[in-house]
Amino acid sequence: MTLQLGYLTLTLAVCILLIYFGFTTINKSYDEPTRKRKKTILVLSIILWQVYLGIVGSTEFILSYSFPPRFAITMIIPAFIFTGVFVYRNRNKAWLLNLPTKQVFFFQSFRILVESLFVASVGAGILHKEASIEGYNFDMVYALTVPFVGLIAFSRQSSNLKLIRFWNYLGLVVLASVIFVFMTSIYAPELYGADKPLLPLEAITYPYGLVAGCLMPVAVFMHVLSIAQLNRILRN
Template sequence: MMLKLGYIGLTIAVCVLLIHFGFTAIDKTFNEESRKRKKTILISGLVLWQVYIFFVAASGFIQTFSFPPRFALSMIIPSFIFIGMFVYQNRDKSWIMNISPNWLFFFQSFRILVELLFVGSVAAGFLHKEASIEGYNFDMVYAFTILIVGYFVFVKQAAGLRLIRAWNYLGLLVLASIIFVFMSTIYKPELYGATEPMLPIDGLTYPYVLVAGFLMPVAVFIHVLSITQLNRLIKK
């Protein structure tokens, strides 16, 4: 139960941070008449996506390893499409510049908590060790470097924003490697000396799917948003 509460609690915390970022940008960018509507859209969107994830998982639709992967088709791919379209359409909007660059960068440190939950999930039998820090998932290491690099750039001012941009690209590569590990342990388990999918089927139940359905896409979204913002800042 504590493990499940950990996933749900972290999801709620991430939603609160996203709302904070969003409200700050909205308040600095739009007039009073527009603010309420945009804030309502932001909160409604987050709530509806959480409801969607819950009911898709509860329906049992994604609890299968048949190909193509249903959890990817119903959660990951739609979220990636949204991220691409949303950031592209808003790439030149002023609200992006009204979010503090260090907020967007340090935000990625929440992945330390995700990886700690993964360790607990391995111990509880809901995840295989290859997808955690015990195997081929190095996201915890990357998340700790966020704190170090962010300190040198934003606090000590010992490096410039180009390093932050490069670290965002590195973060996307790390996330891509994790997706590869998850998918290959399901559909190419022989790469790891196994003959059957290594992910326990219970790992595709709620709230464990919050990582693939929400927390990982959020990390991708913040990376892409930060890169878009930094590209404009560096050009100045």
């Protein structure tokens, strides 16, 4: 129960931060009537997605090792499609420049807590060690570098935005490697010396499935959004 509470609490904190970033950007970008509408859409979208994840993650439909993975089809892919469409459609919008650049980058430090939960999940038998820092998941290492890189990049009078952009790309590469570890632990367990899937099905049920359906996609979304903003700034 304590471990489940940890996933729920972290997800709640991440959603609150998303709302904070959204409200900050909206307040700087729109007039009062538009602000209300945009804020309502933002909050309702986050709430509805959480309700959806709760419903899907509590059904037996996703409890399968069949290919393609049902949890990816219902949780990860829709979030990735949204990220791609949303950022592409808004890449030239003026509001993008009002996004809090520093806070968005430092936000990626939340992955330290995600990986800490992974370590606790290994001890509880929810995850296999290969999916944590004890194995081939180096996301915590990346997350630990974020505060230091941010301090270096933003400490000068002229911020080193190219360094921040590069670190965003690096973060996406690290996330891709984590996804690779999770997928191969299910569909190619022989890579890890096993003859059956290493990821327990319990790991994709609610609330553990919040990693796949919310926490990881949010990290990807914020990376891509930050890159779009930095590209716009560096072009000017």
